[in-house]
Each structure stands twice: as structure tokens, then as C-alpha cells.
Amino acid sequence: MNYQFxxxxxxxxxxxxxxxxxxxxxxxxxxxxxxxxxxxxLFSGALRTVPIAPMRWLAAAYVEFFRNVPLLVWMFFWxxxxxxxxxxxxxxxxxEHGAEFSAGVCALGFYHGxxxxxxxxxxxxxxxxxxxxxxLSTGLTIAQAYRxxxxxxxxxxxxxxxxxxxxxxxxxxxxxxxxxxxELTFQTRQIETYTAKxxxxxxxxxxxxxxxxxxxxxxxxxxxxxxxxxxxxxxxRTGGG
Amino acid sequence: xxxxxxxxxxxxxxLQGFIGFGPFAGGTLRLxxxxxxxGFVLGTLIGxxxxxxxxxxSLPAKIYVEFFRGVPLVMxxxxxxxxxxxxxxxxxxxxxxxxxxFVIFEAAYLAEIVxxxxxxxxxxxxxxxxxxxxxxxxxxxxVILPQALRNMIPxxxxxxxxxxxxxSLASIIGYVDLTKAAQIVNxxxxxxxxxxxxxxxxxxxxxxxxxxxxxxWERKLGTDTA
Numbered sequence: 490m491n492y493q494f495x496x497x498x499x500x501x502x503x504x505x506x507x508x509x510x511x512x513x514x515x516x517x518x519x520x521x522x523x524x525x526x527x528x529x530x531l532f533s534g535a536l537r538t539v540p541i542a543p544m545r546w547l548a549a550a551y552v553e554f555f556r557n558v559p560l561l562v563w564m565f566f567w568x569x570x571x572x573x574x575x576x577x578x579x580x581x582x583x584x585e586h587g588a589e590f591s592a593g594v595c596a597l598g599f600y601h602g603x604x605x606x607x608x609x610x611x612x613x614x615x616x617x618x619x620x621x622x623x624x625l626s627t628g629l630t631i632a633q634a635y636r637x638x639x640x641x642x643x644x645x646x647x648x649x650x651x652x653x654x655x656x657x658x659x660x661x662x663x664x665x666x667x668x669x670x671x672e673l674t675f676q677t678r679q680i681e682t683y684t685a686k687x688x689x690x691x692x693x694x695x696x697x698x699x700x701x702x703x704x705x706x707x708x709x710x711x712x713x714x715x716x717x718x719x720x721x722x723x724x725x726r727t728g729g730g
Numbered sequence: 731x732x733x734x735x736x737x738x739x740x741x742x743x744x745l746q747g748f749i750g751f752g753p754f755a756g757g758t759l760r761l762x763x764x765x766x767x768x769g770f771v772l773g774t775l776i777g778x779x780x781x782x783x784x785x786x787x788s789l790p791a792k793i794y795v796e797f798f799r800g801v802p803l804v805m806x807x808x809x810x811x812x813x814x815x816x817x818x819x820x821x822x823x824x825x826x827x828x829x830x831x832f833v834i835f836e837a838a839y840l841a842e843i844v845x846x847x848x849x850x851x852x853x854x855x856x857x858x859x860x861x862x863x864x865x866x867x868x869x870x871x872x873v874i875l876p877q878a879l880r881n882m883i884p885x886x887x888x889x890x891x892x893x894x895x896x897x898s899l900a901s902i903i904g905y906v907d908l909t910k911a912a913q914i915v916n917x918x919x920x921x922x923x924x925x926x927x928x929x930x931x932x933x934x935x936x937x938x939x940x941x942x943x944x945x946x947w948e949r950k951l952g953t954d955t956a
Binding site: 492553554557558559560561562563565566569570571573574656660661662663664666667674677678681687688691694695698699702703 | 797800801802803804805808809812813816817891895896898899901902909912913916922923926927929930933934937938941
């Protein structure tokens with residue numbers, strides 16, 4: 490082994506700025522993807538428990554199709570497969586505003602939405618059916634029962650698995666480099682290409698991901714403690730995943 | 731929309747891309763199957779190490795698991811793709827790099843499954859085995875692991891589904907799996923919608939079939955122990 494370490498490549502020249510830009514893009518795409526995923530997950534997860542069969546089937550079809558296909562394939566599908574089918578006006582607009590970024594957000598959002606959906610369904614299922622019946626008997630409609638009774642309880646119960654999925658989404662945002670989104674892993678590779686210092690560049694990227702994951706896990710653990718329903722949540726270990 | 735492109739390239743996509751017969755070293759299954767087998771062996775060792783009483787054994791195992799679970803797989807693949815040539819002074823074929831990366835990455839997740847499986851075996855079993863005078867290794871081998879393995883099967887199948895989908899990421903270092911095969915065909919034919927939809931369906935059939943199997947097994951376990 491005759492590898493020459495040179496850690497100064499990480500703060501000399503543009504590399505520091507690249508890492509920072511990469512971090513910002515990773516956060517941006519993860520946050521937007523997360524918002525889309527949570528919306529889709531909440532909606533389809535709740536639909537899978539309603540007493541109306543066609544709605545359950547529709548939600549089940551979405552979940553089973555999207556979560557059983559690799560995220561990378563979804564990236565290619567949204568970026569190469571869907572954009573050519575859009576009307577010209579929309580395509581021009583997308584090309585100016587970063588088509589790969591929007592495709593990345595869609596791929597992350599729809600893929601993780603299906604995974605969030607399963608988590609949310611499990612949370613709703615774990616609430617005793619009598620709660621729902623009691624809510625209906627007080628005169629609430631189905632929609633009100635979900636909004637006011639079921640979801641507020643379910644959302645607290647599912648915080649630990651949601652933390653896990655959030656970390657998965659953050660890590661999976663690195664797949665967006667395949668369609669040219671300049672996120673953290675992309676920038677790490679760029680530094681490797683420019684400086685030929687593979688070890689230092691990859692170590693820097695890895696440390697940033699680890700720090701992000703640990704920070705999110707710690708923040709979510711605090712929130713879990715804050716909103717815990719006494720006697721209903723088994724305090725488990727979260728993080729990783 | 732024209733699905734003739736799928737018919738024309740069917741054997742390349744499935745035989746070369748999905749299974750791994752053909753002029754390129756490739757294949758989704760040829761990567762996924764050895765990766766889960768070797769990953770399980772390494773994962774079992776790490777999972778057992780995490781349960782060890784001595785912190786000198788359990789702490790490194792814990793660090794291993796937490797480290798690899800906190801890093802994206804793409805990053806781990808790049809580690810091996812760029813570091814192995816730097817260390818060895820020569821590059822290895824994509825297949826070896828991808829297999830090494832997947833075994834080491836998946837072992838972290840499989841270790842957690844093994845640990846949970848072992849912890850799911852009732853304590854009384856361990857005490858009974860101790861009472862019969864079995865030494866620790868035989869106890870693990872004949873009493874704990876067989877029962878733990880049975881409890882682990884649904885989680886293992888689920889992890890294999892994850893792995894099967896993750897192998898698509900090997901295409902970023904040029905390994906010709908199903909996803910790369912579709913890219914190669916697409917470069918020639920420019921039919922992205924049809925091609926990516928087709929491989930999505932192939933992945934879907936495999937994953938869905940296995941997840942149904944895991945679900946059935948889980949229900950069976952549930953009724954057995956109840």
C-alpha cells in the first residue's frame with residue numbers, strides 16, 4: 490500500500506464549497522421528497538383502512554406497485570420515461586428549472602410514500618376498533634373520526650418507524666446522482682475526480698451522512714419523548730435503518 | 731408506445747440482465763443470491779457478536795452495524811469501487827466489487843435480524859439447555875439457532891427483496907444487471923418509457939411473489955405460537 494494521504498484537499502480550492510452545495514441539495518431534495526411521501530403515505534395509508542372496498546384496492550395497488558420496484562428504476566422512469574410524454578410547454582419549463590431535480594423528488598416521494606403508507610396503516614390498525622366505533626357513535630362522520638381521533642393517536646404511535654423511514658429517505662436521496670442531481674454523493678465523486686483523492690473525498694461524504702442521520706435520530710427521539718402517550722408506547726431504540 | 735422493443739430484446743434483458751448468462755459478467759440474480767448467502771454468514775457472526783457479554787466483542791459489532799446503517803449504499807459501493815484499486819494498485823472486476831460491497835453492507839442489516847431472531851427464543855429454552863449440561867456452542871447450534879432461524883424467515887425474505895431491488899445500484903459502476911441491460915438497450919432504441927416500465931414489472935413480479943410468501947409464513951408462525 491503506497492497511498493499518500495492528503496486531507497488538505499478537503500478545504501483547499503473549491504472542494505469545501507462543493508461539499509456544502511451537495512449537502513444543501515441533499516437536504517432540499519430530501520425535504521421535498523419527504524413532504525410528498527408523507528402526504529401520499531397518510532392519504533393512501535388511511536384509505537387502506539376505510540370500510541369502502543374500491544378505495545382500499547386503489548390504495549393497495551399504489552403501495553404494492555411502488556414499493557416493490559427499485560428506487561433507481563423509478564428515477565429512470567420519471568426522468569427518462571415520463572418527461573418526454575409531457576406537453577412541450579411543461580417540458581421547457583422543467584428543463585429551465587432542473588428537470589432532474591423534479592424527477593428525483595417525484596421518484597423519492599412516490600417510492601417512500603408507498604413505504605410510509607404501510608407504516609401508517611400499521612399504526613391505524615394498532616388502534617382498537619372500539620375507538621373508531623365510539624367516535625362514530627358520538628355523531629362524527631368517517632372523515633372526522635379519522636381526522637380528530639384516529640390519525641392523532643396513530644401518528645404518535647408510528648413515530649419510531651417514521652424516523653427509520655425518514656433516515657432511509659435521506660440515504661436514498663443519494664440514488665438521485667444517477668440522473669444527474671448534484672447532491673452530496675455526486676459532489677463527493679466530483680471531488681474524487683478533480684483531486685484523485687478517493688479516500689479523503691469519500692470519508693468526507695460519509696461523515697456528513699453519518700452526522701445527518703445521528704442528528705435526525707436524536708431530534709426525533711426528543712419529539713417521541715415529548716408526544717408519547719403514557720402507557721401506549723414501548724420506548725424502543727430507533728435510528729439506523 | 732411500441733412494445734416491440736421488449737420482444738426484440740427479451741432474451742438480452744432477461745437472460746443477460748436478470749439471470750446472468752451472456753457475453754457480459756452480469757445478472758441481477760447472479761449478484762443477489764451469493765450476496766444474501768455470504769451476507770447471512772457474516773451477519774450471523776456479527777449478530778452473535780452483538781449479543782456477546784464481553785464489550786470487547788459486542789462493541790465493535792455494534793459500531794459496525796450502526797456505521798453501515800447510517801451510510802447510503804451508493805456511498806458504500808463507491809468506497810469499494812475507488813478504494814480497492816488504491817489499496818491493491820490494480821482494479822478488480824465490477825462483479826467482485828459489487829459482491830463485496832453488498833455482502834458487507836447487507837451483513838449490517840442481517841445482523842440485526844439475526845439478533846432479533848435469537849432474542850425472540852424464550853429464555854426458558856436457554857435455561858433448559860443449560861440445565862441439560864450442553865456446552866455453550868452446542869446450545870447455540872442445536873437449541874437456540876434452529877428455533878431462531880424459523881422466526882427469522884419472514885424478515886430474511888423481506889431483506890432479500892430489499893437486496894434484490896438494491897442490486898440495481900450495481901449498475902452505477904457498470905455491472906450489467908437488469909437495470910443496466912435496459913439502459914444499454916435504451917441507448918440503442920430510445921424507448922425509455924416501455925423499457926423502464928418493463929423492468930419495473932419484472933422487479934415487481936419477483937418482489938411481490940416473495941413478499942406474499944413471507945406474509946404467509948408470518949401468519950403461519952403467528953398461529954403456531956398462539
